[in-house]
Amino acid sequence: MNKQELIAEAAAARLKAYTPYSNFKVGAALLTNDGKVFHGCNVENASYGLCNCAERTAFFSAFAHGYKQGDFAHLVVIGETDGPIAPCGACRQVILELGGNELPVLLTNLKGDIFETTAAAQLPNAFGGQDLKKQ
Numbered sequence: 001m002n003k004q005e006l007i008a009e010a011a012a013a014r015l016k017a018y019t020p021y022s023n024f025k026v027g028a029a030l031l032t033n034d035g036k037v038f039h040g041c042n043v044e045n046a047s048y049g050l051c052n053c054a055e056r057t058a059f060f061s062a063f064a065h066g067y068k069q070g071d072f073a074h075l076v077v078i079g080e081t082d083g084p085i086a087p088c089g090a091c092r093q094v095i096l097e098l099g100g101n102e103l104p105v106l107l108t109n110l111k112g113d114i115f116e117t118t119a120a121a122q123l124p125n126a127f128g129g130q131d132l133k134k135q
């Protein structure tokens, strides 16, 4: 699957977003090394703090289907932003741990602006499992 096809998957995922509160729809497409694509969309809730972003939805769905860090080839995220969408801090933390440092991340918008980065580049000096002292 090429980048444009994966962007199209993310755009399709975006249309499934449940956003009665923000009306801001985000889509994600997470490609696995064996060629499967997991869709993610943001899913909101009247209890605002329970809203889940598109990026985390995609990763959690992939993990629920048995995929794990090392199994992913590419993440694409799309939203209706002026420039390429910028994942929130919580998602950067999750993308890094579940996707791994080197995971290529393509951020885009409905106009086709593209920013290509990696999971680690999106969260410098990250907190991680290595920081947790074993008791």
Ligand SMILES: O=c1ccn([C@H]2C[C@H](O)[C@@H](CO)O2)c(=O)[nH]1
Binding pocket: 019, 022, 024, 025, 026, 041, 042, 043, 044, 051, 052, 053, 054, 055, 077, 085, 086, 087, 088, 091
């Ligand atoms: O990268 C992003 C940024 C925001 N949102 C969602 C969270 C919330 O539902 C809405 C507004 O913040 O957009 C995402 O899903 N991904």
